[in-house]
Amino acid sequence: MSTPGLPAHDVTDLALADGGVRRIEWAEREMPVLRLIRARFEVERPLAGVRVAACLHVTTETANLVRTLAAGGAEVAVAASNPLSTQDDVAAALVARYGIPVHARRGVDRDTYYAHLNAVADTHPQLTMDDGCDLVSLLHAERPGQVPEVLAGTEETTTGVIRLRAMAKDGALRYPVIAVNEAETKHLFDNRYGTGQSTIDGILRATNILLAGRRAVVAGYGWVGKGITRRLAGMGAHVAVVEVDPVRALEALMDGFAVKTAGEAAPWGELFITATGNVNVFRREHFVAMPDGAIMANSGHFDAELDLAALRGLAEGHVREVRRDVQEFDLGPKKLHLIAEGRLVNLGAAEGHPAAVMDMSFANQALSAEYAAAHHAELEPTVYVVPEAIDREVARLKLAALGITLDDMTDEQKAYVSSWTSGT
Numbered sequence: 559m560s561t562p563g564l565p566a567h568d569v570t571d572l573a574l575a576d577g578g579v580r581r582i583e584w585a586e587r588e589m590p591v592l593r594l595i596r597a598r599f600e601v602e603r604p605l606a607g608v609r610v611a612a613c614l615h616v617t618t619e620t621a622n623l624v625r626t627l628a629a630g631g632a633e634v635a636v637a638a639s640n641p642l643s644t645q646d647d648v649a650a651a652l653v654a655r656y657g658i659p660v661h662a663r664r665g666v667d668r669d670t671y672y673a674h675l676n677a678v679a680d681t682h683p684q685l686t687m688d689d690g691c692d693l694v695s696l697l698h699a700e701r702p703g704q705v706p707e708v709l710a711g712t713e714e715t716t717t718g719v720i721r722l723r724a725m726a727k728d729g730a731l732r733y734p735v736i737a738v739n740e741a742e743t744k745h746l747f748d749n750r751y752g753t754g755q756s757t758i759d760g761i762l763r764a765t766n767i768l769l770a771g772r773r774a775v776v777a778g779y780g781w782v783g784k785g786i787t788r789r790l791a792g793m794g795a796h797v798a799v800v801e802v803d804p805v806r807a808l809e810a811l812m813d814g815f816a817v818k819t820a821g822e823a824a825p826w827g828e829l830f831i832t833a834t835g836n837v838n839v840f841r842r843e844h845f846v847a848m849p850d851g852a853i854m855a856n857s858g859h860f861d862a863e864l865d866l867a868a869l870r871g872l873a874e875g876h877v878r879e880v881r882r883d884v885q886e887f888d889l890g891p892k893k894l895h896l897i898a899e900g901r902l903v904n905l906g907a908a909e910g911h912p913a914a915v916m917d918m919s920f921a922n923q924a925l926s927a928e929y930a931a932a933h934h935a936e937l938e939p940t941v942y943v944v945p946e947a948i949d950r951e952v953a954r955l956k957l958a959a960l961g962i963t964l965d966d967m968t969d970e971q972k973a974y975v976s977s978w979t980s981g982t
């Protein structure tokens with residue numbers, strides 16, 4: 559779409575822009591690290607003239623990342639990384655107020671989702687910024703001639719990193735990608751505290767159920783699962799964990815949760831949440847065993863963790879929306895409920911992570927983009943972790959912004975921890 563004076567865009571309604579600006583500025587208050595980076599970028603312009611394609615959830619926090627990249631001189635184009643996660647007021651604000659080409663609308667179908675990805679690919683990016691690896695996949699599979707133009711990329715989430723590592727293992731990945739998810743200041747905080755809180759937020763906004771006393775099942779005890787279970791328990795739910803990794807299962811047990819198979823959990827639970835990054839964790843036999851009124855939500859990256867085809871098959875077309883973001887599947891003897899169509903519940907039914915936690919994830923994104931622009935020639939076409947210096951700098955800036963200072967080791971302590979001679 560073209561509007562005189564505005565960049566190319568496809569957003570739902572430009573009239574939403576003012577409200578979007580207010581919410582972006584509200585999020586900005588909670589993002590001191592990104593503000594510091596933006597101030598430095600305005601002076602140093604480390605991304606001057608670099609074309610960046612960002613395929614990210616279009617939220618207020620992402621808008622602040624995009625503003626930071628633009629302040630560094632980048633020419634940024636934005637598409638959504640999920641058909642249901644776009645905040646339409648934010649998309650409008652990015653176009654109308656900040657002059658960013660955005661191709662994202664909430665609730666698009668698969669074809670439009672990919673049309674939007676192609677629109678940002680048409681800008682011939684030199685840096686890709688992905689959340690789930692869809693843009694990298696598209697460039698490699700459908701636009702191979704363009705791949706040599708790309709200097710490097712960054713990837714936000716666990717699922718994207720798994721896909722990229724698989725590509726690198728097969729020799730298919732043709733440019734270096736920095737796995738932002740692997741930064742400690744990303745996954746220890748974003749996946750655990752951010753997704754933990756916003757998943758509960760999405761479930762409560764969609765259903766308004768009481769968690770106290772409810773039997774909740776969480777599949778996956780990774781960073782995301784740990785965050786969700788701890789918060790459910792804190793609100794009085796009885797929590798069971800489903801895992802396939804024995805170490806993680808033991809950890810869940812010793813953290814005080816019951817551990818069950820999916821088959822054992824299905825008839826027991828009332829609320830089911832998936833956070834595995836895997837497919838069909840709950841399937842036909844589990845749906846059949848779940849009690850009447852059970853509620854299901856997914857917080858993993860793709861809408862593949864619940865076997866939705868099987869669920870639709872069991873309901874034989876008897877599906878209706880009973881509340882905003884809640885579908886009821888009528889299985890005859892009972893009804894099952896699904897939130898946000900099985901897509902990321904924290905983004906589909908709430909606003910995604912709180913800005914204070916995205917501050918660190920997106921500080922890693924901005925600093926990794928700066929690093930990639932400066933060092934791409936030294937990097938191989940494989941997956942890199944965020945340099946430790948960046949990770950520590952993000953933590954240091956966050957603590958400083960919170961007014962917290964740390965002790966330095968004394969000279970005696972430094973000598974002690976680096977010596978092998980002192981023992982018993």
Ligand SMILES: NC(=O)c1ccc[n+]([C@@H]2O[C@H](COP(=O)([O-])OP(=O)(O)OC[C@H]3O[C@@H](n4cnc5c(N)ncnc54)[C@H](O)[C@@H]3O)[C@@H](O)[C@H]2O)c1
Binds near residue numbers: 903905
């Ligand atoms: N909703 C969000 O905003 C958000 C944020 C961060 C990450 N994510 C996504 O959440 C998912 C999990 O991320 P993570 O960082 O916790 O990953 P992780 O690798 O730390 O944890 C995943 C866990 O799931 C377990 N698992 C795998 N298959 C399983 C199965 N069939 N049944 C039960 N458990 C199984 C694994 O053993 C592992 O312990 C990924 O898809 C990631 O991309 C979503």
